[in-house]
Amino acid sequence: MEKRPRSFYVLAVFFGFFVLFLYGPILTIGILSFQGPKGGLTFPMNGVSTHWFRDLFQEQAVGDIWGAFRRSFGLGLMVMITTVVVSVMAGLAFRKRFYGSGLLFYAAITSLVIPSILISLGVGLIFSQLGLKVHWATSGFGAQLTWTLPFGLLIMFAVFNRFDKSYEEAARDQGATAWQTLRHVVLPIIAPSLIGVALFGFTLSYDEFARTLLTAGSYNTLPLEIFGMTTNVTTPVIYALGTLTTAFSFVIIAAFLLSVWIMGRRRARLGSDAGKGV
Amino acid sequence: MQLRNRHLIGWLEASPLALVLAAFLIAPILMIVIVSFWGATEFSIYPAFQLDNYEFLFSSPVTYRVFGATLKYAFITWALTFAIGFTVAYFLAFHVRSLTMQIALFLVCTIPFWTSNIIRMISWIPFLGRNGIANQTLISWGVIDEPLEWLLYSDFAVILAFVHLYTLFMVVPIFNTMMRIDKSLLEAARDNGANGFQTLVHVILPLTKPGIMIGTIFVVTLVMGDFITVRFMSGSQRANVGRLISNDIGLLQYPSAAATAVVLLCTVMIVIAILLRFVNIRKEL
Numbered sequence: 001m002e003k004r005p006r007s008f009y010v011l012a013v014f015f016g017f018f019v020l021f022l023y024g025p026i027l028t029i030g031i032l033s034f035q036g037p038k039g040g041l042t043f044p045m046n047g048v049s050t051h052w053f054r055d056l057f058q059e060q061a062v063g064d065i066w067g068a069f070r071r072s073f074g075l076g077l078m079v080m081i082t083t084v085v086v087s088v089m090a091g092l093a094f095r096k097r098f099y100g101s102g103l104l105f106y107a108a109i110t111s112l113v114i115p116s117i118l119i120s121l122g123v124g125l126i127f128s129q130l131g132l133k134v135h136w137a138t139s140g141f142g143a144q145l146t147w148t149l150p151f152g153l154l155i156m157f158a159v160f161n162r163f164d165k166s167y168e169e170a171a172r173d174q175g176a177t178a179w180q181t182l183r184h185v186v187l188p189i190i191a192p193s194l195i196g197v198a199l200f201g202f203t204l205s206y207d208e209f210a211r212t213l214l215t216a217g218s219y220n221t222l223p224l225e226i227f228g229m230t231t232n233v234t235t236p237v238i239y240a241l242g243t244l245t246t247a248f249s250f251v252i253i254a255a256f257l258l259s260v261w262i263m264g265r266r267r268a269r270l271g272s273d274a275g276k277g278v
Numbered sequence: 279m280q281l282r283n284r285h286l287i288g289w290l291e292a293s294p295l296a297l298v299l300a301a302f303l304i305a306p307i308l309m310i311v312i313v314s315f316w317g318a319t320e321f322s323i324y325p326a327f328q329l330d331n332y333e334f335l336f337s338s339p340v341t342y343r344v345f346g347a348t349l350k351y352a353f354i355t356w357a358l359t360f361a362i363g364f365t366v367a368y369f370l371a372f373h374v375r376s377l378t379m380q381i382a383l384f385l386v387c388t389i390p391f392w393t394s395n396i397i398r399m400i401s402w403i404p405f406l407g408r409n410g411i412a413n414q415t416l417i418s419w420g421v422i423d424e425p426l427e428w429l430l431y432s433d434f435a436v437i438l439a440f441v442h443l444y445t446l447f448m449v450v451p452i453f454n455t456m457m458r459i460d461k462s463l464l465e466a467a468r469d470n471g472a473n474g475f476q477t478l479v480h481v482i483l484p485l486t487k488p489g490i491m492i493g494t495i496f497v498v499t500l501v502m503g504d505f506i507t508v509r510f511m512s513g514s515q516r517a518n519v520g521r522l523i524s525n526d527i528g529l530l531q532y533p534s535a536a537a538t539a540v541v542l543l544c545t546v547m548i549v550i551a552i553l554l555r556f557v558n559i560r561k562e563l
Contacts, residue, residue: 122306
């Protein structure tokens, strides 16, 4: 192997600092959430305890953390499923280059780059003028979709740009209907990418703040609840909550990545029947 | 017949997306445009067609100052995220040799994207606070005698948080374009006597331009539309357009908020239109 140039080591150190920059702060609050009962918001540690985690599970003076978590989780699942289904359908549609597809594409890009507060404000105004009550499962759900769907669509573009059409043609040549081709050929091939879309759908919804702010109504989602806490909670309990929900995010991400990996392994093992005879 | 079929099925398949965007993107934008001409009393808003909101907006020096501040945040954040993002992507794409390692390190860079922005902001407090890690360290090293006051609740904190939150929006598209550069082009450059730096400037940088543009669009629009990072990291001491809007909302002055939102949207769209002249997004995925 070729000897590494000196620039490699310089850049490797730079990369190391970047990773430290990314993860350092969250590790710090991870450590600080184990503050002793008398500890404050910064170092030094005043003893080590799980006091603040226990505090989270007890009756809270402010807000309803567990209710907010349940709502965020439910909403995340709703957004995830909708994002996967709608993105796949739209991805299939865009392969056909139908009239007006360019316009729809630009609408999706607009949805991605529009300042989030406009969605929040606009949806809030529409609901109030129509005399409807904003609720996380209606207005909040729709507002979040404007953030997750463009990501799903972009992933589908990336997937179908690399998709080998000859698989479909082969299926068609052997007499498969359009639905059979989709069900037994296209979907299994793109399945790992769909897990990716699902990961985006769930996590972006679970952490979404700006577009949910004016559209969630009287029952907060978790990020809104956490933001509310920042203004009136001055104990490490907020770090404990931050640590817990970040750990939860990591578990979710790991589960998704693991399933992609397992699927890849399974496919490598079972994918080809070459040489096995039929 | 075949042709009409294709368009019809295309629209049927795209209809859920089209409906969601119509209801939660297009309609809200139209609503904001309409309401921006309405009037407001202290407690309610009423339909009207008046230009008062825009007149007030454009006659107030605060507006220009705040838009200036917003563009300043966007530009500084763009410059920093570009420098860091390009370097990181360059390292991953050209200096890490095995694909497995590339994917692993790339994931390390992207995982924070799937966690909460609010918590990532909160997590700077123990670092930057008056008695935070940064100040304690600097004092113990003897660099400073007094704690620095400008670390938290300042422009510095705002930009630090922006860079922390959004650098990966640069890393991902730039890395994606870099991975598709034909390695034989680099060999050709080297065979012709280019050194590493010349290859970087004359071969890699021009070929990476689409990725840089996509990253730029993300970072600039995210920063220009932000209101929560500025509010949180500056301790409500700094303003940008997003905060202007959210303050009006807090005071129930929806028409005024809507007018500001319309101007912000136009500004963002102009910036994107300029950037899109340099890149065709659909080809780059």
